[in-house]
Amino acid sequence: MPKPTPVEDLIIPPQDQRICSIICICQMTAVLSCVSIVYLTVAIYMPYTRAIASGIDPTPIMCTTTRAVNKDNCEWGSCGEWCLSKTSGACIQIYVNVRKNGTTLMLADCGSAANKTCYGIDQENARKYHCIRDECKNLTGTFNCTDGKCINITDAFECAFRETDPPLKCSGRRGKITCIDVHGLYSCNRGTCKKIKTPYNCDRRCVDIPTRNKNVIVLSGDRVFLARCAKLTQQDTNETVWNDTGEEVLMLSCHTVHNGSMGVASPNRVIAPTEVDLTLANDSRLMINLEGCVNTLADECKDFLKDYGRDGTDHNAKARFPCFYTENxxxxxxxRFDLDSTYRQFLVALVLPTVLIVVSCITLMLCQKTIEVGDDAKMRFRGCGKGIAEAQTHPTDPVSPL
Structure with missing residues (x-):
């Protein structure tokens, strides 16, 4: 039998940590930079080229949400959380009316200013009465119910109707079973609810608006601004377009309202001409950006759809906001469209990883040319300590000279 050969225990001497660290850092930087370029191609480079070629006017106009539609299978969506999967699954499609900007106006010499916020129903945060939990047994007022969950809208809306369905008794031993699937608009009295049949009319209710001694009413979303002003002028030309005669009340619909030392001003996009003259398109598709998606994975679409998807179906004010379009x-x-910001992001995303790759590769090439492995299996820069290494051997050196 041949004598077994023992396994050779190779002892690798400790290396110069500075050299190893430089090589590892450069390799890691080069790899991560290449990966980032692949990601940035989808996130930055391609959106930038589309933005340049889109022909979108960088001056914003005004959009008003008309409807928000939930779709199971989408050809397009207003906002997707990840661009690689934006067309798969369910989505929300938002449609808007597009119009030109109005006139910039200044209400001057104003006094007795007041404002009132007419709160609607916040469908997400409003208290919901679950009939299956026997919470509908004492309902009184007008309720908007969806699949057995009812929201009290009595204080926010005043509904006029003629016909109702037979009453449902939500109180008592079998009340929660009787009302488990209530759906629609209901008029309730101590747990006995009648479904309101169409046609009906529900108007927003906003009480205690201080109109006394006011001759100007400015509407902006759910807020009402009131004041007594002497005149209305165009801010750019200072031309007077209205004077207080003591007999008229001026009503304006504004996107934003600012109260300054010179008076109550609406700095941009105020409806002065008629809506028909300003309208550019009806029922246009709204997307968060040119791709209709974001790559931040920070739930941006949730906030976007909440703010821009208000289409007035809950009788609250419709969303109105600046938007961007192509004339043709x-x-x-x-x-969202900011060509300057997009260019800056593109420049940083292009220069930074490119510079890191170039510097890392040059450093690795220099290391290849300047680093050698000696007879003692140690890496060192050429010309550094070569003579000493050949002439001397440290007592603790694991490799002995022949």
Whole structure:
């Protein structure tokens, strides 16, 4: 039998940590930079080229949400959380009316200013009465119910109707079973609810608006601004377009309102001409940007759909906001478009990883040319300590000279 050969225990001497660290850092930087370029191609480079070629006017116009539609299978969506999967699964499609900007106006010499916020129903945060939990047994007022969950809208809306369905008794031993699937608008009295049949009319209710001694009413979303002003002028030309005669009340619909030392001003996009003259397109598609998606994975779409998807179906004010469009193609508009910011992001995303790759590769090439492995299996820069290494051997050196 041949004598077994023992396994050779190779002892690798400790290396110069500085050299190893430089090589590892450069390799890691080069690999991560290449990976980032692949990601940035989808996130930055391609959106930048589309933005340049889109022909979108960088001056914002005004959009008003008309409807928000939930779709199971989408050809397009207003906002997707990840661009690689934006067209798969369910989505929300938001449609808007597109119009030109109005006139910038200044209400001057104003006094007795007041404002009132007419709160609607916040569907997400409003208290919901679950009939299956026997919470509908004492309902009194007007309720909007969806699949057995009812929201009290009595204080926010005043509904006029003629016909109702037979009453349902939500109180008592079998009340929660009787009302488990209530759906629609109901008029309730101590747990006995009648479904309101169409046609009916529900108007927003806003009480205690201080109109006494006011001659100007400015509407902005759910807020009402009131004041007594002497005149209305165009802010750019200072031309007077209205004077207080003591007999008229001026009503304006504004996107934003600022109260300054010179008076109550609406700095941009105020409806002065008629809506028909300003309208550019009806029922246009709204997307958060040119891609209709974001790559931050920070739930941006949730906030976007909450703010821009208000279409007035809950009787609250419709969303109105600045948007951007292409003059020859107004059927699609975007909510975010900033060519300067896009260019800056593109420049940083292009220069930074490119410089890191170039510097890392040059450093690795220099290491290849300047680093050698000696007879003692140690890496060292050429010309550094070569004579000493050949002439001397440290007593603790694991490799002995022959």
């Amino acid at each position: 193609s107004p059927e699609t508009v975007v909510a």
